[in-house]
Amino acid sequence: MVVDIGTVTVAILAGSVALVVLRYIQARKPVSNYPPGPWGLPFLGSLLQFQTDHQRYFMKLGDKYGGVCSYMFGGKNVVILNGIESIKEALVTKGNDFADRPENYAVTLYNPQYLGLFDAHFNETWYNQRHFTHKTLRGFGFGKTSFESKIVEEVEFLIEYFKANQNKPVDIRNFITNCVANIICSITFGQRYDHFEDPAFLRAMNCIRDWFTAAGSLTLQMGHIFPFLKPFLGKQVGAVHEAAGKLESFLLAQIAKKQDSADATEEPRDFIESYLQQIKEDKEGKFSLLYLKQNIMDLFAAGTETTSTSLTWAVLYMMTHPDVQENVQKELDEVVGREKLPSYSNRGDCPYTEATLLELQRIISLVPVVPHATTCATTLRGYNLPANCEVWANLWSIHHDPKLYPQPEKFDPRRFLNEDGSLKKNESFMPFGAGRRVCMGESLAKMELFLFFTGMLSQFSFAIPEGTPPPSLEGDLSVTYMPKPFEVVIRERI
Numbered sequence: 201m202v203v204d205i206g207t208v209t210v211a212i213l214a215g216s217v218a219l220v221v222l223r224y225i226q227a228r229k230p231v232s233n234y235p236p237g238p239w240g241l242p243f244l245g246s247l248l249q250f251q252t253d254h255q256r257y258f259m260k261l262g263d264k265y266g267g268v269c270s271y272m273f274g275g276k277n278v279v280i281l282n283g284i285e286s287i288k289e290a291l292v293t294k295g296n297d298f299a300d301r302p303e304n305y306a307v308t309l310y311n312p313q314y315l316g317l318f319d320a321h322f323n324e325t326w327y328n329q330r331h332f333t334h335k336t337l338r339g340f341g342f343g344k345t346s347f348e349s350k351i352v353e354e355v356e357f358l359i360e361y362f363k364a365n366q367n368k369p370v371d372i373r374n375f376i377t378n379c380v381a382n383i384i385c386s387i388t389f390g391q392r393y394d395h396f397e398d399p400a401f402l403r404a405m406n407c408i409r410d411w412f413t414a415a416g417s418l419t420l421q422m423g424h425i426f427p428f429l430k431p432f433l434g435k436q437v438g439a440v441h442e443a444a445g446k447l448e449s450f451l452l453a454q455i456a457k458k459q460d461s462a463d464a465t466e467e468p469r470d471f472i473e474s475y476l477q478q479i480k481e482d483k484e485g486k487f488s489l490l491y492l493k494q495n496i497m498d499l500f501a502a503g504t505e506t507t508s509t510s511l512t513w514a515v516l517y518m519m520t521h522p523d524v525q526e527n528v529q530k531e532l533d534e535v536v537g538r539e540k541l542p543s544y545s546n547r548g549d550c551p552y553t554e555a556t557l558l559e560l561q562r563i564i565s566l567v568p569v570v571p572h573a574t575t576c577a578t579t580l581r582g583y584n585l586p587a588n589c590e591v592w593a594n595l596w597s598i599h600h601d602p603k604l605y606p607q608p609e610k611f612d613p614r615r616f617l618n619e620d621g622s623l624k625k626n627e628s629f630m631p632f633g634a635g636r637r638v639c640m641g642e643s644l645a646k647m648e649l650f651l652f653f654t655g656m657l658s659q660f661s662f663a664i665p666e667g668t669p670p671p672s673l674e675g676d677l678s679v680t681y682m683p684k685p686f687e688v689v690i691r692e693r694i
């Protein structure tokens with residue numbers, strides 16, 4: 201029999217194409233009654249339609265396909281949740297089914313075993329670490345009024361810095377980050393650092409933002425979707441290693457110092473000392489130095505960048521909305537006066553100020569999209585989802601839903617106030633997520649936001665530098681939604 205090479209080649213090609221298309225169809229619809237979503241090309245999925253501010257793009261998908269829809273990132277299938285109903289059903293009503301975290305190439309670069317608090321899978325190890333960390337931090341006053349003085353101490357340092365740098369354009373981001381980081385330092389190492397004097401501290405703290413930016417970059421996501429690209433991502437991989445490595449070395453040095461000076465007879469004075477004691481008492485191998493290091497890494501990453509970026513946004517919104525700034529200052533003057541700094545107990549008497557902070561958190565939606573994964577095969581709003589399904593909850597879509605918040609792009613604190621000026625309760629608000637993986641630092645973050653924000657505004661006003669256009673209110677999305685670099689003129693109120 202004579203075999204025609206041309207026919208064989210065509211047959212092989214046709215077979216390969218059919219296989220690729222079949223695999224694509226299988227990946228596109230892994231189970232029956234799977235959530236709908238845009239069709240795309242085999243191999244590329246719907247990537248050609250992708251837009252970099254994904255939170256807005258995902259909202260558009262929600263408008264077209266509903267609150268539960270699917271999306272193909274190359275060959276990777278993701279379910280996207282938009283709107284309060286689907287996100288609440290997943291994170292709260294069916295909390296256990298949606299409590300896992302997905303695996304990601306960027307995470308393997310700094311946390312290959314998925315340890316710690318944020319990236320960890322939903323299992324007993326995560327539960328033990330989260331439970332012990334939360335209980336111990338609460339014991340040291342984390343999120344309680346007894347911790348207020350530690351925060352106020354840092355507010356006072358920030359005020360000193362503002363006084364020394366007023367009446368000229370300045371970039372305040374690093375200084376805010378350092379003040380906020382010192383709060384986590386107090387609770388984990390029992391020590392604060394001088395912002396100007398300690399180069400190791402400065403290096404470690406200022407790299408947190410670089411770490412978030414590099415780890416959240418679209419380029420590294422591409423490495424996750426198309427593994428063959430990994431050898432070409434040396435620059436981005438190096439940036440993650442460098443930034444995370446600096447923070448890691450700083451934290452390991454703190455742990456080593458504590459190990460050297462550990463005195464078994466003394467009561468632990470901070471989180472590291474408590475954890476080291478727990479390792480000694482633990483007979484089942486549940487606690488180790490490796491877990492300790494990752495837990496502290498997570499506390500610094502999740503607890504520093506988030507609060508400091510929110511406060512940086514707060515300054516940006518105040519300088520661009522002088523009417524709101526004035527209203528807040530007027531309320532603080534009436535309730536507290538300018539002679540002393542506001543305390544957390546004042547917040548009940550400052551509804552406009554509270555409403556401004558809520559509106560800020562709504563409009564920036566600091567962590568716009570939170571990654572979750574299913575722990576088992578489950579259903580959501582009538583659709584079937586397989587186990588280990590990557591699910592992204594678009595919190596931004598709640599906070600920018602025009603039905604819940606008319607004219608969502610408008611910054612208007614009054615939407616959080618009743619007609620009589622009292623604070624309005626709002627069930628459709630979740631900047632800290634919800635359910636089993638809800639932010640562990642929510643109570644601390646709320647206290648920090650109130651004390652820093654009111655401390656800054658009771659003493660200073662913020663303005664756009666003369667002769668320059670208003671800074672952009674559009675941010676850049678990495679893990680968090682960050683403002684673009686900007687300068688502000690700080691003026692002491694007299």
Ligand code: HEM
Nearest residue numbers: 317318502503506507567570632633634637639640641645
């Ligand atoms: C304005 C400040 C903050 C915001 C907006 C914020 C927001 C969030 C969000 C949206 C999540 C994910 C929730 C989910 O997956 O459903 C999260 C998780 C987390 N946050 Fe925060 N956070 C803030 C401050 C803090 C602080 C101060 C700490 C600790 C000191 C902290 C520690 C954590 C931890 C450990 C997790 C992981 C929880 C887990 O997966 O079990 N956060 N945060």
